Amino acid sequence: MMQFPALVSERLVLRSLRASDAPDLSTYCQDIEVTKYLAVVPHPYTEEDAQSWIASQDKGIAGINLGITHDDKLIGVVGIKASSERDVGIFAPTIGYWLAPAFWGKGFMQEAVRRLLDWYLPLEPTEKMCAAAFEDNPRSINLLKTLGFEEIRRGTGYSAARGESVPEVIMELTSERFLQQRCA
Numbered sequence: 001m002m003q004f005p006a007l008v009s010e011r012l013v014l015r016s017l018r019a020s021d022a023p024d025l026s027t028y029c030q031d032i033e034v035t036k037y038l039a040v041v042p043h044p045y046t047e048e049d050a051q052s053w054i055a056s057q058d059k060g061i062a063g064i065n066l067g068i069t070h071d072d073k074l075i076g077v078v079g080i081k082a083s084s085e086r087d088v089g090i091f092a093p094t095i096g097y098w099l100a101p102a103f104w105g106k107g108f109m110q111e112a113v114r115r116l117l118d119w120y121l122p123l124e125p126t127e128k129m130c131a132a133a134f135e136d137n138p139r140s141i142n143l144l145k146t147l148g149f150e151e152i153r154r155g156t157g158y159s160a161a162r163g164e165s166v167p168e169v170i171m172e173l174t175s176e177r178f179l180q181q182r183c184a
Ligand SMILES: CC(C)(COP(=O)(O)OP(=O)(O)OC[C@H]1O[C@@H](n2cnc3c(N)ncnc32)[C@H](O)[C@@H]1OP(=O)(O)O)[C@@H](O)C(=O)NCCC(=O)NCCS
Pocket: 033, 034, 035, 037, 038, 096, 097, 098, 099, 100, 103, 104, 105, 106, 107, 108, 109, 110, 111, 132, 133, 134, 137, 139, 140, 142, 143, 146
């Protein structure tokens, strides 16, 4: 499996996923309060699902998912899907993320996404990044605004865990805006 360098921030280490992460990953992904906000994670979710997803993480920088760890414990995942027309209809790399609920509200995801983009953007220069959050997910929409994302349009996206399409907000962040914020 392709290994990425560990990305270290103030409180977190972002690192490649390992086969030994499957038990934690499956515990977290069994929680519908996490997966109902995600596009592709099914519900119910098993340890075998976690094992095969981890084993499939070999797409290089074109489709990277890193484990987020705090005090050496896996607490979530952050990733970037390559530029594609995908379901959101624009050509820009798309970020996705989740944290186990015990770790919400501490600013961890802001820290993780900033660290990932600090590493990614110089390697894969792109005019903009994209993200889509379901309308009923104010935590994620708020996080994206804090990171400098702006709404570009509304649409619908399929939620595998809910088994239905859900209204969503499509947002983008220009690399220029991100870098300006980082230098401010
Ligand atoms: C959406 C989600 C990733 C947000 O994670 P998070 O770590 O709680 O988000 P943030 O990093 O923005 O932190 C949230 C709050 O922590 C607070 N906070 C506490 N300590 C902090 C610190 N040291 N630094 C920064 N913020 C801190 C902030 O006030 C921030 O809220 P605010 O921006 O309204 O002020 C998380 O709720 C989640 O995993 N949800 C389920 C899955 C999901 O929705 N994924 C996204 C699909 S689009």
